[in-house]
């Protein structure tokens with residue numbers, strides 16, 4: 001049974017009861033995993049929001065502030081370098097992609113509460129006029145297209161019979177079967193064909209990236225650490241050796257020169273990577289790198305697992321912070 005279904009059946013009350021029982025605290029202490037790294041993406045208020053609203057995000061932050069130790073990057077790295085365990089109930093909050101809503105929506109919420117966070121930014125769009133994140137646009141195409149059918153890289157999906165979010169997920173997965181150069185051109189063509197069907201307000205809120213100026217301004221905040229999330233957010237395993245240099249080495253250098261500081265943390269886009277990418281990130285002097293699931297395992301600090309927060313419920317987030325996801329993963333279940 002999928003855990004998402006378990007959550008739907010059991011609901012918040014069951015999760016609250018488990019969390020209150022301190023059972024998960026005990027399991028977390030026994031496993032030695034005392035810091036959960038959370039990953040958020042877009043936060044904005046809109047009925048078409050594919051992620052969570054700013055009101056919900058604020059509730060999550062209030063809960064984290066009152067019930068957990070929210071670490072800053074400095075403290076997190078200090079413990080990591082020395083191999084010293086964190087206090088129980090420690091969390092690190094990370095936000096991926098560097099969308100404009102990270103700056104305009106998340107930043108005020110974090111600063112109001114004086115909560116530290118890490119932003120993993122992509123660099124391709126920092127200086128361009130049209131700053132759109134390709135997979136956010138692909139999701140928007142699936143959501144708003146008036147076509148009956150969409151085709152990409154030799155496969156077609158019907159939009160009339162299918163859940164459009166599922167179509168997006170299948171398309172995104174399909175893209176990962178092709179070399180990055182080939183797929184990015186095909187995705188770009190599809191987006192250009194369909195862009196007029198996507199509401200401008202949606203593109204602004206959910207697909208538009210931060211400017212270089214916004215990112216530099218964000219990095220001046222004492223509450224923010226900026227990490228690298230590649231140049232164009234590809235599936236790194238589909239990128240050629242030459243492409244990898246641009247995606248990892250060059251994007252690191254772009255951030256370093258823009259922000260005038262060492263970039264200490266890296267996050268693999270979509271959690272897709274292999275040993276080649278781990279070796280490259282380690283060789284560049286990063287202090288750690290974040291994944292979703294650990295894949296190679298030969299240098300654990302370059303494959304730190306994270307827990308995605310896609311659910312509005314505070315109870316689900318609390319249970320995830322207490323390690324329910326890793327606990328269920330052991331028995332082959334996912335939290336969704």
Ligand SMILES: [Zn+2]
Nearest residue numbers: 096097269270
């Ligand atoms: Zn990402």
